[in-house]
Amino acid sequence: MKLPDSFFDRLFRRVRTAPKAPLPEGAPQGFATRVLAQWREAEPRDWTLWLLPRAIGIATACIATLLTMDALLAPTGEEHEITNLMMLSALEVQP
Amino acid sequence: MPPEPSQLIAAWHSARDETAARQLIDVLYPQVIRIVRNHLPFRLDEEDLAQEVFAQFFKTLDRYDPALPLENWVTRLAMNVCLKALRSRKRRPELRWSDLSEPEQHALESLMRETDESAVKDDDVKALLHHLLETMDVKDRLVLTLLHLEEKTLKEIQAITGWSSIVIRMRAYRARGKLRKLFDDLS
Numbered sequence: 240m241k242l243p244d245s246f247f248d249r250l251f252r253r254v255r256t257a258p259k260a261p262l263p264e265g266a267p268q269g270f271a272t273r274v275l276a277q278w279r280e281a282e283p284r285d286w287t288l289w290l291l292p293r294a295i296g297i298a299t300a301c302i303a304t305l306l307t308m309d310a311l312l313a314p315t316g317e318e319h320e321i322t323n324l325m326m327l328s329a330l331e332v333q334p
Numbered sequence: 335m336p337p338e339p340s341q342l343i344a345a346w347h348s349a350r351d352e353t354a355a356r357q358l359i360d361v362l363y364p365q366v367i368r369i370v371r372n373h374l375p376f377r378l379d380e381e382d383l384a385q386e387v388f389a390q391f392f393k394t395l396d397r398y399d400p401a402l403p404l405e406n407w408v409t410r411l412a413m414n415v416c417l418k419a420l421r422s423r424k425r426r427p428e429l430r431w432s433d434l435s436e437p438e439q440h441a442l443e444s445l446m447r448e449t450d451e452s453a454v455k456d457d458d459v460k461a462l463l464h465h466l467l468e469t470m471d472v473k474d475r476l477v478l479t480l481l482h483l484e485e486k487t488l489k490e491i492q493a494i495t496g497w498s499s500i501v502i503r504m505r506a507y508r509a510r511g512k513l514r515k516l517f518d519d520l521s
Contacts (some may be wrong), residue, residue, distance in 0.1 A: 246517075247510060249445055251482035254463050257370075257456035266363040267381065272358040281393060289342040 336361075338403050341493050346395065359388055364410050365405065372484055373416035374478070375423050375468075383419060387412045406493055413476070413494055420472045429469050437460040469516060474509035481506055 335355075337345075339361055345354035358405045363384070370383045390411055398407055434442065439456040444454045467475045480494065481502075488499045495502070 246445060247482075247513060250459065250463060251478075253445070253456070253459045255483050255485070257460065261366055262364045264364065265360040270363070270385065271359045274359055274385055274392070275352055276387065277389040278392045281389065295495060306383065 343369060343395065343398070345491075346392075347457075354364060355392065361392075362404075362408055364423070365408055369409060369412040370416060372479060373413065373420070375416075375420050378419060383416065386419075390415055399454055417472050417476065420475065423468075424519045429466065429520055434465060435463065438465060466513060466516065469474055470509065470512065473505060474512060478509050478513075479507045 339358060342351075342354040342358040342361070345351040346358065346514070349435070366384050366387050367380060370380050370387065374380055374383060391408065392413070398404070431439065435457065438461055441454045441462045442456040445459070445497065467478065468479070477491070480491045486494070488502055491497070491502050492499060
């Protein structure tokens with residue numbers, strides 16, 4: 240399809256000179272709110288402030304678990320005495 | 335008296351003042367929309383793209399040098415966002431007659447035959463041009479838009495793109511050649 244030389248000039252001129260929708264004087268309602276929300280979402284977090292409380296919470300939970308397990312698994316008074324007697328007997332048997 | 339953009343930017347820098355940010359958006363919105371409209375990928379919402387421009391604006395505002403004109407900086411930023419949006423779209427580097435709608439075909443024939451163009455609607459001619467530009471490489475599309483639609487001078491295009499005037503001229507020449515070839519191959 241062979242084009243006349245003036246084709247592109249007329250095409251661009253037609254689009255350039257066509258009536259355009261008027262430019263708005265300011266941003267539409269709610270636009271700035273959406274922009275700032277998007278900006279906040281993309282902002283890098285202060286990792287110190289984010290991580291520290293969580294790290295403390297996890298550490299506390301671990302310590303509490305360990306203490307609880309220790310308390311549950313620790314020998315009772317009677318068990319302690321039996322263990323001591325067994326040890327003494329073992330020592331007496333020793334040549 | 336409304337505050338100057340430089341004062342609003344200073345308020346944002348010092349305290350992330352959101353009131354200042356909102357005023358800044360309001361002041362710059364017409365400029366951003368004008369650029370977005372000229373470089374908008376076909377059928378993309380202009381407000382969505384404008385929102386992306388402003389999100390980038392606040393993200394990179396720390397890098398803005400107040401000694402330079404704000405308008406140029408905003409123009410460059412908006413152009414980059416538009417180009418990124420154009421690049422992300424799948425480009426078909428060829429055009430078939432059947433790709434054009436009937437009104438676009440009618441507009442093309444009318445322009446080719448240099449017949450009475452008033453019978454052809456502006457929207458159909460715009461759609462035809464959009465269709466043609468969508469087949470082009472992003473940089474070729476940009477140079478044609480800046481030169482022939484926005485009638486920017488070489489110096490202005492240099493300021494926007496950072497290209498030398500030789501590069502701009504070569505690119506424009508090659509882009510027109512590609513458009514011409516597009517029509518030569520049209521079937």
